[in-house]
Amino acid sequence: MDYRNFEVASEVAGERYQVEFRWLQTAISLRHSDTVDVKFLVNGEGKIVALPHAALERICSRLGIPLRDEFCLGIAAGHLQEALRTGYDAEKDLLTLTPSRVEELAEKQLERTTRRQASSSASVDNGSRSSASKTFLQSRHST
Numbered sequence: 001m002d003y004r005n006f007e008v009a010s011e012v013a014g015e016r017y018q019v020e021f022r023w024l025q026t027a028i029s030l031r032h033s034d035t036v037d038v039k040f041l042v043n044g045e046g047k048i049v050a051l052p053h054a055a056l057e058r059i060c061s062r063l064g065i066p067l068r069d070e071f072c073l074g075i076a077a078g079h080l081q082e083a084l085r086t087g088y089d090a091e092k093d094l095l096t097l098t099p100s101r102v103e104e105l106a107e108k109q110l111e112r113t114t115r116r117q118a119s120s121s122a123s124v125d126n127g128s129r130s131s132a133s134k135t136f137l138q139s140r141h142s143t
Contacts, residue, residue, distance in 0.1 A: 003077035012087035038076035049076035055099035
């Protein structure tokens with residue numbers, strides 16, 4: 001999935017949404033909030049997905065991966081896609097995720113990245129995994 005520009009069909013309203021990424025930045029200077037805010041345009045209207053910074057730091061530390069813009073973008077886009085598809089919170093302009101939701105989406109994001117890397121590297125090195133995906137897989141089996 002291209003997180004910068006994608007389309008979502010609503011299961012509830014039957015409407016189609018065109019989503020375009022606009023920006024990502026920490027919200028401490030904007031709203032005095034310890035979040036990473038990710039702004040999208042949905043059919044031309046602005047929506048912000050707020051990711052709690054402490055939750056992002058915890059999950060990245062646990063998984064042994066760096067906190068990067070693309071990772072945050074994937075989490076925010078995944079949440080917005082689901083909100084628009086199901087209609088849950090789709091009307092809100094600011095969608096603030098709970099720490100548990102950040103963790104759930106972060107794990108999905110890492111699984112997608114791992115699958116993509118494995119399939120692209122399989123022809124080169126017979127599918128050896130990156131250290132981040134090994135850490136992720138080990139953490140999944142130890143819980």
